[in-house]
Amino acid sequence: MEKDRLRRRTFLKILGLGSFLATVGLSIPITVRFLFPRVLFERPSTFIVGRPDDLNPATTGLRVYEDWKEEYGVWIVREGNRLYAINARCTHLGCTPNYFADEGVFKCPCHGSQFRSNGLNFAGPAPRPLDRLRIYINDDGMITVDRARLYTYKDFDRKGAYLKL
Ligand code: FES
Known part of the structure; x- marks a missing residue:
């Protein structure tokens, strides 16, 4: 027991x-x-482009810089003393256009939309120009782009949609 x-x-x-x-x-x-x-983990929405002098201050007319397209999906365009950041996303269905410097034209490979160097659409089904992103000088004096703030055509003249050098 x-x-x-x-x-x-x-x-x-x-x-x-x-x-x-x-x-x-x-x-x-x-x-x-x-x-x-x-x-x-998403990358931060902002990135540094450089100092204002880095973007060839002697440039007259319009110049498209492709240095930030691959990593950030952004073209920086200098038009006289204005600088703006173009979102590399077609306004038709979102494909990534390519820039043809010799023609001065962005061409979308998906449905054939075309945009001038300043992003204005002139051919194909894209309903509006390429959008722009906020561009500003940060506290350290560096040109900075914020991909989280988008400007559509009607707001291209608003503060932040371009930078005056
Ligand atoms: S997505 Fe660019 S033309 Fe359709």
């Missing part, structure tokens, strides 16, 4: 210990999982 009670007690102790270890064993991966959440 006493022997049975001891066996039962030992069995319950082992069962309890097993349950405890199983619970701890299962909770460790869950805890670790919370330490490393699956989060997509």
Whole structure:
């Protein structure tokens, strides 16, 4: 009788210990999982273009800089003493146009829309000019573009849609 009670007690102790270890064993991966959440890190919306002097102050007429297209999807355009940032996204269905410097034309490979060097549409189904992004001088005196602030055609003359050098 006493022997049975001891066996039962030992069995319950082992069962309890097993349950405890199983619970701890299962909770460790869950805890670790919370330490490393699956989060997509997005790049900041702003990027530095450079100092105003970096963009060839001697430029007259219009010049399109493609240096930021690949990484940020932005063309910087200098038109006289005005600087603006064109969003490299077709206003038809969002494809990325290409710039043909020899023709001075942006051409969309998807449905054939075409835009002049200043982003104004003149051929194809695009309903409006290419959008512009906020461009400003930051506290360190650097030309900065904020991709989170978009200007459509009607706002091209608003502060932030261009920068006067
Ligand atoms: S997405 Fe550019 S023309 Fe259709």
